[in-house]
Amino acid sequence: MKRALITGITGQDGLYLAELLLSKGYRVFGLIRGQNNPKYELVERTVPAVTLLTGDLTDLSSLIRAFAVAQPDEVYNLGAISFVAYSWDNAHLTTDVTGKGVLNILEAARLYAGDNIESIRFYQASSSEMYGKVQQVPQSESTLLWPRSPYGVAKVFGHYMTINYRESYGMHASSGILFNHESPRRGPEFVTRKVSQAVARISLGLQDEIVMGNLDSKRDWGFAGDYVEAMWLMLQQDEADDYVVSTGETHSIHELLDVAFNEVGINEWRDLVKQDPRFLRPAEVDLLIGDSAKAKNRLGWTPKVGFHELISMMVKNDVAEQKALANL
Numbered sequence: 001m002k003r004a005l006i007t008g009i010t011g012q013d014g015l016y017l018a019e020l021l022l023s024k025g026y027r028v029f030g031l032i033r034g035q036n037n038p039k040y041e042l043v044e045r046t047v048p049a050v051t052l053l054t055g056d057l058t059d060l061s062s063l064i065r066a067f068a069v070a071q072p073d074e075v076y077n078l079g080a081i082s083f084v085a086y087s088w089d090n091a092h093l094t095t096d097v098t099g100k101g102v103l104n105i106l107e108a109a110r111l112y113a114g115d116n117i118e119s120i121r122f123y124q125a126s127s128s129e130m131y132g133k134v135q136q137v138p139q140s141e142s143t144l145l146w147p148r149s150p151y152g153v154a155k156v157f158g159h160y161m162t163i164n165y166r167e168s169y170g171m172h173a174s175s176g177i178l179f180n181h182e183s184p185r186r187g188p189e190f191v192t193r194k195v196s197q198a199v200a201r202i203s204l205g206l207q208d209e210i211v212m213g214n215l216d217s218k219r220d221w222g223f224a225g226d227y228v229e230a231m232w233l234m235l236q237q238d239e240a241d242d243y244v245v246s247t248g249e250t251h252s253i254h255e256l257l258d259v260a261f262n263e264v265g266i267n268e269w270r271d272l273v274k275q276d277p278r279f280l281r282p283a284e285v286d287l288l289i290g291d292s293a294k295a296k297n298r299l300g301w302t303p304k305v306g307f308h309e310l311i312s313m314m315v316k317n318d319v320a321e322q323k324a325l326a327n328l
Helices: 012-023 040-046 060-070 084-089 091-113 150-169 191-203 224-234 253-263 293-299 307-325
Strands: 003-007 027-032 051-054 074-077 121-127 172-178 210-212 242-245 273-275
Touching: 003 012, 003 060, 012 027, 012 040, 012 224, 027 040, 027 060, 040 051, 051 060, 060 091, 074 091, 084 091, 084 150, 091 121, 091 150, 121 150, 121 224, 150 172, 172 224, 191 210, 191 253, 191 307, 224 242, 224 293, 242 293, 253 307
Parallel strands: 003 027, 003 074, 027 051, 074 121, 121 172, 172 242, 210 273
Antiparallel strands: none
């Protein structure tokens, strides 16, 4: 039975990945920060077979203890402060967790493996936000990185540190440069879930409008459940490498609103959406669209859920959830 350790187990990716690994017969351990973490019960309810360990990416000693208990064959580092807008307000903390935290867990993995470095395989969750001021469209593994947020800068540090451990120590360490991926499990602070939740509430008469930022912003959106399969596939390869994981399609916030409102039978939504400069980024990224040909050719990975199906899935989930919360 293979053993896996997942950081960021409380996020959408952590939950989907845990489900995938459990279905493949893994013994799964999840790292969770703080005994009173409000998402502790969510993880226990969603993936009860996962063994939860207390640890913190900023505390190397806690990671070493987690490795001693989990004794993992595979490590998936999904833990991060991942809300981009938050990173401008808390650049130092974002750097400590999202950047230096990668160094800590790589070092914990190296120390745990010792002379048997090939005994452990490591996955780092890199991000399309690393491209920022994009130098090439679409973006591939060789595109110059030019991050435009503290979050993006921290992810670049973690990305190159993973490469450094691969090249310096011979560690099987791979990075997935994941473009935006969403699901009904996405946090409500992210724009896709913010829209699906608000549209559900508007359709039920529980909310009057949505307040948004840049409606012309475009992203390459996929389904998180598809993307965790790519993570797993990377660690099954004979050699570690870096892979772009994306759909290769781009959609605007306008399109997102169109699909979401159409799902609840609202065709004209302009009067229901307000714009507020507070929701604009200090430095907006340019056109993010990924070229995942390498992942397709080497891993045999392709996304299964399309953009319209994804947004429809999220809105339906939020309609049901909001109905239950409001006793409708």
